[in-house]
Amino acid sequence: MTTTEPAPATAGKAAERARRVAARRPGYRAELADGTGRFFAPRRTDCPWCGSARLRVRLRTTDLLQHKPGGFVLDECQDCAHVFQNPRLTAEGLEFYYRDFYDGLGEQRLGGVFGTRTTAYRSRARSVAPHTTAPGRWLDVGTGHGHFCETAREVFPDTAFDGLDLSEGVELAERNGRLAHGYRGTLPALAPGLAGRYEVVSMFHYLEHSTDPDRELAAAREVLRPGGLLLIEVPDPQSRYARLLGRWWLPWLQPQHLHLMPAANLRRRLGELGFTVLLEQHGEPHDPVDLLAACWLLLDAVAPREDAPWLPGDPPGRLRRALRGAVFLAGAPALLLAALLDRLAARSAGRTGLSNAYRLLARRE
Incomplete structure (x- = not known):
């Protein structure tokens, strides 16, 4: 066997993923035809932990990992500091946003x-x-x-x-x-x-x-x-x-x-x-992944998207795939530096509040 043997296997996995994405695309597009409003419950006016009505917006963000459509708000209680999604996802919304994250694709x-x-x-x-x-x-x-x-x-x-x-x-x-x-x-x-x-x-x-x-x-x-x-x-x-790190802090998820x-x-x-x-x-x-994850999320946000069945438009062609690879290649030094800083900060993370x-x-x- 030659040293290039893994390439067909990698190509085969990519082709299999492309087939699975294509099979799911019609279902996702039909599901999103009416928008995402039904995925959210009515907005709360009190804290679900202590009942206080003293709430403030802590964060506004989007789905930074799967890039499924929708905007999300995290509120913080000014009395007990509990942070919660508001408005919260409904059961239908949870099913939609969890699908193909831990299972499936x-x-x-x-x-x-x-x-x-x-x-x-x-x-x-x-x-x-x-x-x-x-x-x-x-x-x-x-x-x-x-x-x-x-x-x-x-x-x-x-x-x-x-x-x-x-x-x-x-x-x-x-x-x-x-x-x-x-x-x-x-x-x-x-x-x-x-x-x-x-x-x-x-x-x-x-x-x-x-x-x-x-x-x-x-x-x-x-x-x-x-x-x-x-x-x-x-x-x-x-x-x-x-x-x-704001919205780029991975644990907001x-x-x-x-x-x-x-x-x-x-x-x-x-x-x-x-x-x-x-x-x-x-x-x-x-x-110890905070800085590395934030750096990766930033690169992923500016790079062309990977193919996913919930994204509008046509699947990415060769040029878009090449551009995505180029973005991450250019960002590789930043990723390496972020990983090193994460490791250094981890030694005192408990004492420094990090x-x-x-x-x-x-x-x-």
Whole structure:
């Protein structure tokens, strides 16, 4: 075989993607013929976390990753600092904007990204170790393709890891042996059938996606045994990077992130639900990608679009594809510098307020 053997395989993948995009295009265009208004609920006039009417606009943005049509607003409560999407997506809107992100056209790309984060997964599992010896059953809510559970088994080899998710990835994870059992659905709906079954429940970058975080927390309490542990990791809207980078801060992730709560708010709510917070971490859960992601999003915004079935116009031709490649090639030095700066800043992210996430571990009393 020659050294050019991978080229046909790459071309084959591109051709297969083009066929899948073309097959979806008529459906998306028919769906968008009447605009995006029906994807949004009426605008709220009060904070969904504390009920205050003192709201201000924190951010206006668009879908910077998939480039699906629509504009999105994040409001901030001036009393409790809760940040939330307003107006929020309806069930129909959530289905539209999630489609082809974690599954479908995006399944292979996202599955590959999540599969490489073993260091972060190990850190999450080890944060529980000082507080439990060998949990019998662990439920990972929002498990995606089950990659965390696969890695956490190295830390807790005798634990049975189950996963729950809305996407078909949870079924693939069970078939691939990453999960003992995969549940497809929502935690509040499935909680009565799982009541008191688990010693540990984890929610990694899940709560910000939920339409009602309070219901999710109450459901987590329901499936935990008395003395069980709830491990939560979410983006930190009070990160200095959130203000420094504005709409280019990746954890805003519109339109998917519906609620972003400060750590103090979540600690207080857990206490009200009968939990005792055992651990709060800021530096450890920080993902050093803020500057790199912002740089990539900027380049992607100015470059010609990749082919996608929800975009108007004809599929990109050879010239547009070449121009897109040229933009990213020209931006490669900036991407490399941003990645280096991310790594340098990560050493003190927890102390300097740059951490883009925080982690809480709480015990159900």
